[in-house]
Amino acid sequence: MADGIYVMRLESPEIARAARPAHFVNVQTDDGLSPFLRRPLSILNTDVEAGWIEIYYDVIGPGTERLETAVAGESLDLIGPLGTAFEPPTPHTLLVGGGVGIVPLAFLAWHSPNERNAMTLLFGAATERRMPDLARIAPGDLKTILATDDGSVAHHGFITELIEQHLQKETTILTCGPHRMMARVAEIAEASGVGCYASLENHMACGFGACVGCVVEYKDHEREDRRYRRVCIEGPVVNAHEIVW
Numbered sequence: 001m002a003d004g005i006y007v008m009r010l011e012s013p014e015i016a017r018a019a020r021p022a023h024f025v026n027v028q029t030d031d032g033l034s035p036f037l038r039r040p041l042s043i044l045n046t047d048v049e050a051g052w053i054e055i056y057y058d059v060i061g062p063g064t065e066r067l068e069t070a071v072a073g074e075s076l077d078l079i080g081p082l083g084t085a086f087e088p089p090t091p092h093t094l095l096v097g098g099g100v101g102i103v104p105l106a107f108l109a110w111h112s113p114n115e116r117n118a119m120t121l122l123f124g125a126a127t128e129r130r131m132p133d134l135a136r137i138a139p140g141d142l143k144t145i146l147a148t149d150d151g152s153v154a155h156h157g158f159i160t161e162l163i164e165q166h167l168q169k170e171t172t173i174l175t176c177g178p179h180r181m182m183a184r185v186a187e188i189a190e191a192s193g194v195g196c197y198a199s200l201e202n203h204m205a206c207g208f209g210a211c212v213g214c215v216v217e218y219k220d221h222e223r224e225d226r227r228y229r230r231v232c233i234e235g236p237v238v239n240a241h242e243i244v245w
């Protein structure tokens with residue numbers, strides 16, 4: 001799809017039927033004991049009739065390197081779909097993605113054919129080589145604005161610089177990407193008085209609530225306190241205004 005980024009289609013009728021935007025699968029990538037832990041990957045798209053799901057991954061370490069070498073016909077052990085999902089879009093939905101954070105946002109766009117004309121995708125990548133062919137991974141009729149950090153293609157700068165000019169009265173922002181990008185998106189949403197939900201990508205282990213290895217700190221307004229939530233089952237989609245960024 002881009003430099004170091006791949007898509008894999010997996011036959012999995014049960015997951016295809018149950019998957020909703022921002023759900024993820026926890027993938028066993030080892031062929032022995034290393035890497036021991038499963039790797040969480042969001043679902044890019046599904047075809048319920050054909051019974052497949054697609055995942056989209058950036059090769060950064062042993063787990064994703066193992067996926068890169070998988071061959072057609074091989075079997076992979078997945079747990080999923082896991083986590084919370086994005087709610088159906090509001091009158092106007094601004095999707096703000098960075099890097100592999102495009103995945104749950106693209107799935108939402110595929111999943112919402114009737115609401116797509118009320119969505120705008122703002123998507124940023126580090127440089128042109130890391131910019132995927134969006135025509136391949138997101139619906140062609142999705143209004144899309146691009147940026148690269150180094151200006152090698154499209155707007156020169158961070159995608160968050162373009163948010164304010166695309167806000168409408170009843171916009172809700174949905175975001176996924178690097179932590180610092182999402183923190184900035186939440187800050188802009190708060191200052192502009194619009195709702196904002198983020199799909200977090202914390203490190204994980206079990207993926208189903210048992211190990212408490214994925215917690216995020218949030219503000220508990222009722223108790224006037226800070227508490228923790230497990231991103232794997234109380235997320236990955238969370239109200240961005242509640243998170244301690």
Ligand SMILES: Cc1cc2nc3c(=O)[nH]c(=O)nc-3n(C[C@H](O)[C@H](O)[C@H](O)COP(=O)(O)OP(=O)(O)OC[C@H]3O[C@@H](n4cnc5c(N)ncnc54)[C@H](O)[C@@H]3O)c2cc1C
Pocket residue numbers: 024035039040041042043056057058059060061062063064065100103200201202203204236
């Ligand atoms: C809910 C969820 C959905 C995700 N969806 C996708 C997706 O669709 N596509 C995709 O490419 N990746 C996604 N990720 C991130 C992905 O899980 C990691 O990139 C992957 O586990 C890396 O495994 P690895 O063995 O290749 O690399 P590792 O050796 O585990 O990691 C390589 C380097 O990246 C760092 N790293 C690993 N995981 C993370 C993380 N979650 N956050 C920050 N730094 C990390 C490590 O500290 C290390 O420095 C998602 C994560 C979560 C929690």
Ligand code: FES
Pocket residue numbers: 203204205206207208209210211212213214215230231232233
């Ligand atoms: S990854 Fe184990 S509790 Fe979330």
